[in-house]
Amino acid sequence: MPLKRRGPLQLVQREVDELKKQVDHMVKDVQSKVGSNEEAFRRCQDLQISAEKTLKTLQKLTKADEPAPVGNYDQRKQEEERRLQKIVERLNDLSLDLSPPGPSRDTGDVSKDESQREANEDEGSSSGDDSDEDSDDKKAAKPPLQSDLWIYTVLSDFNGEEEGDLSVQRGEVLRIIRKTVDGWWLAQDSKGNRGVVPKTFLKFGCGVDDDDEEDNGDEEDSEEEDEAEDEEVEAEVGKDFIGEQDKNSSVSNWSTVRKALKEVDATDVLSAMGAIPPGFRPSTLGKLLEEEGETYRASRYIKPELSQSQLSFKDLLLNPDTGRVHARQVKTCVCFTLWSCRLIPTPGVGVQVLSRHVRVCAFDGSQVLSNIHTVRAAYNPKNPKTWSFSPKVCLTSFMSHRLNSVSTYLLIFLQMTGLLPVLMDGDCFLRCNSVSPNLGILFELGVTFIRNSTGEKGELSCGWAFLKLYDETGNPLSNKTYELPVNGGTPYDKDVTLETSVSRGSPGSVFQQMLNARRLPKLVVKMKSTNSRTKTQLSVLPETLLHCLSCVNLLALHRQLLADALLMDRVSIQNADLMCSPILSSFPVLLDQTDLLDALRSAWLEAENGMSKAQKRDLSYLKQEFTKVYLSSAYFLLHSPSLPSYCWADQTSEEQRARVIYSTLSTLQTSQQSGGQVGNADIFFDSTHEHLAFEISEMTFDLLQAAVFNQE
Incomplete structure (x- = not known):
């Protein structure tokens, strides 16, 4: 029988165990005064470097990295992080006791x-x-x-x-x-x-x-x-x-x-x-996404949230007459389009730009109030200071290479579906129930780069802009186009300017001031209204969420399935047993891996095109078909061993994932057209399709784990 593959998390656990043994052994040697202090200090330094390296490796791990499903993955990962933190703190204290005197300590x-x-x-x-x-x-x-x-x-x-x-x-x-x-x-x-x-x-x-x-x-x-x-x-x-x-x-x-x-x-x-223009800073929102886990990711905000009494759900209710999710109005529900950026400085020599993007969230001047959504920019190599987010960019623009889209994944998706990927779509919506008078939308322009000399990867903020959603009298902004000035520094800095050919306070005539204003970095955002169908779908979503407008129908269907499982199919309101629902257990992952979400969009659009008008109005039929499409597309791909791990701004990984996703979808569609049924379970037992070993956590939704997470 072949040996079972060890996953990355299990390997890290073994490393932590070995580190703990080495630290315990070193502490005993120090207490018993075995060897010199210099030797013990060097050992402590080596262990510190190993512990910090292991901690960084652990923090970068995701559930998708595992060759086989792991039960309670997040809980196990948090436990290992706590163990490593204790080891690092123990080593730091020991290092202070063993460290030799510095040059200024003993003359x-x-x-x-x-x-x-x-x-x-x-x-x-x-x-x-x-x-x-x-x-x-x-x-x-x-x-x-x-x-x-x-x-x-x-x-x-x-x-x-x-x-x-x-x-x-x-x-x-x-x-x-x-x-x-x-x-x-x-x-x-x-x-x-x-x-x-x-x-x-x-x-x-x-x-x-x-x-x-x-x-x-x-x-x-x-x-x-x-x-x-x-x-x-x-x-x-x-x-x-x-x-x-x-x-x-x-x-x-x-x-x-x-x-x-x-x-x-x-x-x-x-x-x-001198490789970074003045006003550039380490990305504030990018750091939150990297260091805070799921706290600021959309996958956290679509999970069910308990009320303060913990006896009911905060914003998930069913209409007893229609059986649909009860619409819930919030203080702020707006739709907007990221249109373009102009005159944005570019990094200098020594770095290679992997991604130009804008990170968006709800902000009140002091704290982030929603998930952080990212939209990648396209640009013309002849004019790299102008970024475009227009959802109207056509396929011919990409095919003629007038725009640099960073990865051929976008070209593959456009060729296969004719749809604009979520990652490039500037049409967004924001739902937020905050009553802060300073509520607005924060836009942080950023670039992901790699140093040519060392290969080190990082993310920079190229500036930020803020659109306040209410005026001084409390009235909401009107639907029109806004040109927002792009400020340097971080959202918490004041009066930091970007590198431009003219300063913001340049004196001169009125005409000269108008010319100077056109030379300042600007972000163009358009506030807009939506049709009644989209408004209805938005009203059933969570109280706080910021995401792509083209995914509203998928989010609304997921919300309906979530309400059915939690409010109708449970034995009683006190019952919190594991529920068999592969969609509920895995759908949040798609919001963090947008290429899989694109695959689901494409498959669902094709299914909708084959429906009649009566079927599109039948909620029960839509839920059944959505379940079938989900299982035969996104869910199947999510557990495919040939799909590489998701890595942000990694061109090789994005291209490999794109080819695996759309070759697999093409194969599944061909088998369905030749007589197979959409969502048929036989595809999981077909020897021609490889998949990871089955684990019960793939099929079960843990209500208690989701509820506890939202309490944090």
């Missing part, structure tokens, strides 16, 4: 080394003229003192732009506390102030003269020394130093230093290199 050793060196020099000079050459060679080969390795002089003025930066002036002598591979070093000036400084502004040693700038030989020597030191830094990443404080204050201050160091990332290095 006695430095003076001792200096006196020892002077004594050696005196001995060398008294040994005679014949030994002068040998003594000179020894002096030249003698390595510099450890304390001197951390003394640097500022070559040019540097004004800190963000919290944690250290402003310095030319000629100032700094003591380096920690060197990092990304080029931003933690330094301390003569007054005791600490912060990060780019290493390109520093020169090894004390003193800087005007002649230094003209002495190429000295610069080359210093560059070679820096490169040699960088290699040492890469091998000793994680070494921490504590300054001259007592034990309690050192621990408190070190936590602040640790936080500042973690905030230094690739974007700071690229900004110092």
Whole structure:
């Protein structure tokens, strides 16, 4: 019998177990004083790096990565994250106890080394003229003192732009506390102030003269020394130093230093290199999506939510007369179209842009009030500063390559269906029940990039715009086109401008001001109304949701099936047993993997085209057909082993998934046209179609797990 494949989560669990054993063993050695402190500190550093690497790997895992379904996947993943966090905290505390004194902590050793060196020099000079050459060679080969390795002089003025930066002036002598591979070093000036400084502004040693700038030989020597030191830094990443404080204050201050160091990332290095235009920042909404799990994803917002009493559902009710989901009006329900962006600065050399996109959410000036929805932009390579989100972009535009769509997945989808993918569709809706007078829509323009030199991937915010949905008197905005100014920085920053050819406050005549206004970055958004059918479908959706308008019919059908299972098919209102429903258990995943949602849209549109008008009005018939179409398209693909894992802005992964999705759909459609039935279970037992091993969690919907999640 072949061995069972180990999934990524199981492998991470084994790594965590092994890390815990190593940490326990090291703690015992430290307590029993086996070995030196230096050796224990190095072991602690290695374990810290391993633990942080394992934690990053774990956070990137998704249920789709597993070769076979895993029961209670989210709960198991959270348990492993908590275990790893405890291990990391334990290692951090141990590192503070074992860390050697920093350069600013003990000056006695430095003076001792200096006196020892002077004594050696005196001995060398008294040994005679014949030994002068040998003594000179020894002096030249003698390595510099450890304390001197951390003394640097500022070559040019540097004004800190963000919290944690250290402003310095030319000629100032700094003591380096920690060197990092990304080029931003933690330094301390003569007054005791600490912060990060780019290493390109520093020169090894004390003193800087005007002649230094003209002495190429000295610069080359210093560059070679820096490169040699960088290699040492890469091998000793994680070494921490504590300054001259007592034990309690050192621990408190070190936590602040640790936080500042973690905030230094690739974007700071690229900004110092000039590869990032002024006003660009790390993406705020992208960071929320990455670090907060499902908290800001649409898959969380379509799940049922209990009321405050936990005895009923908050916004899911059935109309007893019609059997349909009861319509629920909310304070805000608007439809809008992302149209275009213009004059958006582009990143400089050294980075390759993988995706241009806009992340959208409800915002009140202080917090995000809905899920974060992403719309990818198309652009003309001849004019990369203009982004287009128009849902009217036709197939011929893509086929003629006038627009760069980042991935051929979009071309494949358009060729197969003639529909615009959800990822590119700028027609959106927002439902929100917040009563905040400052409620509006936040648009964060972003790019996903990869560094050419290191291959490191990241996301930048190219600016943001905010559309307030109510005026000062509380009246909603009228349906028209709005040109929103794009601001630099983050949504919490004020008066940060993007790199433009004209400043916002440029003086001049009225005509000149009008010309200047047209040169500023703008986001064009159109507020619009919808037909009565769409309004009816929107009224049955959750109280808070932001998504693509073309998916409303699918979301409404899912909502109806959810109401039937929870309000009609349960034995009693107190019963919370697992329910057999593959749609309810897997449909939320589709909102996070939009290519599978596109596949479902295509299959359902084809099914609707074959229906009569009477069948389209028959709710029970629609639910039956939707279940069949779902099982034979999205559900089948979701558990296909040939489908690669979903990865954002990965061109190779997107192309592979697109080809698997539409080749599989074509095969299934061919078999159905040749006599098969839509949604027939025989396809899951057909030897020509591979699928993952069956697990009961694929078929069951856990009400308690969903309800607890919404309480969080």
